[in-house]
Amino acid sequence: MKSQHGGPLAGRVGYATFARAWAKAITGTSYMPVTQAELEAFLEGLTVRLVDALFAEPFSLRRGYQIGADLVAAHIASAEGLGRTIEVIDLRLLRDLGLSGDDMRDRMARVLGTVAIGYARALRDRTLDEQESIRRAALVAREQAEHALRESEARFRHQATHDPLTDLPNRTLFTERLDAVFGRQGTAGRRLGLCFVDLDGFKMVNDTLGHHVGDLLLVSVADRLRRALGTHLVARMGGDEFVILVEDTTCTDDVLKVADAALAAITEPSIVDGHELRVGASIGIVERPVEGTSPREVMRDADITLHWAKTAGKGRWALFDSARNQRELTRYALSAAMPAALDRGEFCLDYQPLVSLTNGALLGVEALVRWRHPQLGVLRPDHFIGLAEETGLIVRLGSWVLAEACRQARRWADVSPKAPFVSVNLAVRQVREPELVDEVTALLQEHSLPPDRLQLEITESAMMSTADESVGALRSLANLGVRVAIDDFGTGYSNLAYLSKLPVCELKVAGSFVEGLRAPAADPASLTDERILATLVSLAHTLDLTVTAEGVETANQADRLRAIGCDAAQGWHFGRPSHPSDVEALL
Amino acid sequence: MRRPDWAPESIDIERPSVARMYDYYLGGSHNFAVDRAAAQALIAAIPEAPLMAQANRAFLRRTVRYLVGAGVRQFLDIGSGIPTVGNVHEIAQQAAPDARVAYVDVDPVAVAHSREILSGNDQAVVIQEDIRHPERILDHPDLRKLINFDQPVALMIVAVLHFIPDADQPAQIVKTLRGPLVPGSYLALSQASHEGRTDEEREQAIAIYERTDSPLAYRGRDEVAKFFHGFEMVEPGLVWVPEWHPDTPESVEGAERAVYIGGVGRLT
Numbered sequence: 001m002k003s004q005h006g007g008p009l010a011g012r013v014g015y016a017t018f019a020r021a022w023a024k025a026i027t028g029t030s031y032m033p034v035t036q037a038e039l040e041a042f043l044e045g046l047t048v049r050l051v052d053a054l055f056a057e058p059f060s061l062r063r064g065y066q067i068g069a070d071l072v073a074a075h076i077a078s079a080e081g082l083g084r085t086i087e088v089i090d091l092r093l094l095r096d097l098g099l100s101g102d103d104m105r106d107r108m109a110r111v112l113g114t115v116a117i118g119y120a121r122a123l124r125d126r127t128l129d130e131q132e133s134i135r136r137a138a139l140v141a142r143e144q145a146e147h148a149l150r151e152s153e154a155r156f157r158h159q160a161t162h163d164p165l166t167d168l169p170n171r172t173l174f175t176e177r178l179d180a181v182f183g184r185q186g187t188a189g190r191r192l193g194l195c196f197v198d199l200d201g202f203k204m205v206n207d208t209l210g211h212h213v214g215d216l217l218l219v220s221v222a223d224r225l226r227r228a229l230g231t232h233l234v235a236r237m238g239g240d241e242f243v244i245l246v247e248d249t250t251c252t253d254d255v256l257k258v259a260d261a262a263l264a265a266i267t268e269p270s271i272v273d274g275h276e277l278r279v280g281a282s283i284g285i286v287e288r289p290v291e292g293t294s295p296r297e298v299m300r301d302a303d304i305t306l307h308w309a310k311t312a313g314k315g316r317w318a319l320f321d322s323a324r325n326q327r328e329l330t331r332y333a334l335s336a337a338m339p340a341a342l343d344r345g346e347f348c349l350d351y352q353p354l355v356s357l358t359n360g361a362l363l364g365v366e367a368l369v370r371w372r373h374p375q376l377g378v379l380r381p382d383h384f385i386g387l388a389e390e391t392g393l394i395v396r397l398g399s400w401v402l403a404e405a406c407r408q409a410r411r412w413a414d415v416s417p418k419a420p421f422v423s424v425n426l427a428v429r430q431v432r433e434p435e436l437v438d439e440v441t442a443l444l445q446e447h448s449l450p451p452d453r454l455q456l457e458i459t460e461s462a463m464m465s466t467a468d469e470s471v472g473a474l475r476s477l478a479n480l481g482v483r484v485a486i487d488d489f490g491t492g493y494s495n496l497a498y499l500s501k502l503p504v505c506e507l508k509v510a511g512s513f514v515e516g517l518r519a520p521a522a523d524p525a526s527l528t529d530e531r532i533l534a535t536l537v538s539l540a541h542t543l544d545l546t547v548t549a550e551g552v553e554t555a556n557q558a559d560r561l562r563a564i565g566c567d568a569a570q571g572w573h574f575g576r577p578s579h580p581s582d583v584e585a586l587l
Numbered sequence: 588m589r590r591p592d593w594a595p596e597s598i599d600i601e602r603p604s605v606a607r608m609y610d611y612y613l614g615g616s617h618n619f620a621v622d623r624a625a626a627q628a629l630i631a632a633i634p635e636a637p638l639m640a641q642a643n644r645a646f647l648r649r650t651v652r653y654l655v656g657a658g659v660r661q662f663l664d665i666g667s668g669i670p671t672v673g674n675v676h677e678i679a680q681q682a683a684p685d686a687r688v689a690y691v692d693v694d695p696v697a698v699a700h701s702r703e704i705l706s707g708n709d710q711a712v713v714i715q716e717d718i719r720h721p722e723r724i725l726d727h728p729d730l731r732k733l734i735n736f737d738q739p740v741a742l743m744i745v746a747v748l749h750f751i752p753d754a755d756q757p758a759q760i761v762k763t764l765r766g767p768l769v770p771g772s773y774l775a776l777s778q779a780s781h782e783g784r785t786d787e788e789r790e791q792a793i794a795i796y797e798r799t800d801s802p803l804a805y806r807g808r809d810e811v812a813k814f815f816h817g818f819e820m821v822e823p824g825l826v827w828v829p830e831w832h833p834d835t836p837e838s839v840e841g842a843e844r845a846v847y848i849g850g851v852g853r854l855t
């Protein structure tokens with residue numbers, strides 16, 4: 001290398017020696033991604049440029065700057081890196097290269113100055129760049145994290161509000177949406193509709209084809225509902241229960257159309273796992289103004305209505321009817337209150353006369369149970385006997401009636417030797433009770449009541465449906481001397497042949513036949529009824545049974561019955577059901 | 588509502604990151620004030636800390652060169668850090684332009700930075716994942732697109748496992764990562780040890796890293812050796828990192844103060 005200054009030429013050895021010393025001085029000041037040999041080679045190149053800068057004429061600032069910048073670019077980039085570089089150049093460069101000159105001190109100072117400036121500028125830029133890039137990376141990372149968070153929240157929210165099997169909205173989302181309908185401003189004048197959908201016979205599919213097929217069927221039903229009902233919210237509430245929210249209905253018809261569409265969609269046959277399946281559904285519908293109701297009420301009523309649809313035979317929708325609901329609620333309340341009412345003595349008996357058509361004598365009285373309901377007043381049996389039969393309370397209630405009637409019969413017997421027998425209605429359940437015979441026997445004994453002062457009435461249909469043991473029980477009672485009557489005769493199947501085998505002493509002919517006798521005798525229909533009755537009476541007499549006609553309301557009816565040969569009668573014409581004291585007055 | 592475990596954590600740059608502290612030791616400026624404060628606290632306790640980091644980074648460079656020389660063209664670099672100076676893909680692609688590198692790091696900022704550096708390089712990818720989920724790393728579609736496990740792969744786990752406590756079963760993690768590797772693959776691994784350091788230095792370092800995103804789990808040479816189970820050690824075996832294929836004889840001086848132990852193993 002030849003200096004422009006004509007200074008002494010330094011050998012390669014000098015450059016290498018200096019570069020090695022330089023490399024050693026800066027080692028460890030920052031990380032350099034090169035081998036020691038590569039570093040030395042790089043610095044040797046810079047040494048050449050340093051010497052050039054030292055001797056350049058005229059002096060060039062740029063050469064020094066560039067050397068400084070190149071050092072930083074080679075990752076020799078730290079305060080220590082600069083300090084040690086200046087130190088080693090100042091101390092060793094001239095000596096190692098055998099350089100000298102008059103103004104060497106000045107030249108060296110100027111070169112070192114420019115190298116330091118170039119280095120510091122480059123290091124500053126590098127620092128700023130790195131700071132900027134790491135900030136940007138932090139920003140990007142934060143944005144990504146937030147985006148991912150939003151996404152995961154959306155996913156989480158979806159999971160929390162959807163049914164995993166069908167991906168339909170679940171109960172949570174449905175409840176939110178329904179609440180929103182009520183929470184909205186200006187509910188005045190708005191209406192809403194709700195369909196409670198339950199598949200018919202889904203359990204069968206599950207039980208016979210397995211849960212897997214059941215699940216696939218649910219998915220298929222969900223898809224069809226989604227497609228058929230588009231904008232309306234369809235949610236799966238669990239199991240095979242779905243619910244459809246129809247917002248802003250204008251009239252009931254709007255929701256009925258939705259229900260029809262849902263039924264049609266559900267009943268479409270579907271191929272599931274190789275099986276062609278067809279399911280039906282029942283739907284309970286509520287449609288009403290938003291104002292004046294609540295989400296809970298709407299849900300409850302839709303649920304009730306679903307049951308109506310189910311009990312009405314499935315495969316259909318039912319529309320909520322508040323009158324019906326009210327009736328059912330009352331029934332339910334009555335049914336629930338009855339046991340306590342029986343304990344509190346809220347029941348009592350009225351008695352209706354059974355009068356001989358031959359001589360007008362009072363033969364017996366039929367005990368009729370009443371419930372003196374504290375709020376509803378006196379209730380007749382048709383209001384509560386059916387309920388008591390459903391709940392089974394009929395057995396206890398029937399026993400009470402029996403005991404009370406026997407007690408009353410005893411009282412009358414004490415008052416008059418001509419006291420009437422009491423006729424008590426027995427429910428099927430009572431007849432089937434194994435204790436019935438013992439119970440009656442005990443009562444007769446307790447009150448020293450002659451057995452023929454007690455008559456037990458069993459409806460024709462009850463009699464036909466009782467098993468042989470029950471007939472046995474009746475026979476035992478008949479053998480005791482208790483009267484057994486068939487009530488409501490003529491309304492059932494009226495198996496006359498069977499009748500002859502029963503331990504019965506009396507037939508009570510249903511009021512509906514007697515009703516026909518109210519019309520003028522010339523009326524052909526009336527005449528038919530009369531003939532049937534006449535046949536019945538003569539047949540009964542052949543079987544040695546007496547006949548009592550029920551529901552006799554007029555003197556004319558009584559006359560015609562008497563003419564036929566009917567033995568006794570009961571009805572308003574002869575006396576309404578009344579208090580026991582009224583009966584006593586007749587004796 | 589309970590947050591499910593797949594919900595991401597948010598970015599916390601108020602807490603020192605070991606990735607950015609490491610950048611500071613190497614002389615970089617890819618760091619924030621909190622990182623520098625923690626790094627300076629460590630330097631106050633152990634003044635050679637920057638030299639130790641540099642020695643480790645140099646070990647990484649030498650292993651990559653060695654592996655390229657051995658014919659490896661695929662690198663899976665886990666815990667790759669802030670790409671500052673001397674990244675694996677730079678070293679590898681300089682020597683073998685067809686070399687492919689998959690970077691993995693748990694630090695979202697390090698990953699975002701890597702992504703920027705690597706944009707336009709279709710022979711490198713970066714994946715954000717925790718080494719504690721090795722199967723997620725191996726199954727990652729981006730990784731699968733780049734790395735062909737029918738060919739040898741160099742698994743780089745350099746200066747990472749001292750952030751994985753024994754409770755997280757680091758040996759099991761390495762074993763899982765070794766799973767898909769074919770013979771001819773390598774493991775390059777280093778980790779900080781407590782050997783050659785006073786108890787006081789060790790405790791101070793542990794206390795400082797306790798405040799970062801990744802507390803320290805120092806291990807001795809015997810424990811580090813277990814990570815190479817199934818690999819055949821390349822000469823000179825498991826050593827202080829300056830002693831592994833040194834560039835010059837002088838660079839080995841004071842190696843026993845280097846803290847990092849490392850080595851390279853080959854799958855046969």
Ligand SMILES: C[S@@+](CC[C@H](N)C(=O)[O-])C[C@H]1O[C@@H](n2cnc3c(N)ncnc32)[C@H](O)[C@@H]1O
Pocket residue numbers: 605606609643644647665666667668669691692693694697716717718719744745746747750751801
């Ligand atoms: C000291 S740096 C090492 C960087 C590079 N491998 C090297 O040796 O030069 C440690 C890196 O490991 C990362 N790291 C720490 N814990 C990790 C984990 N559990 N999974 C993946 N990376 C982790 C940190 O984010 C950091 O970037």
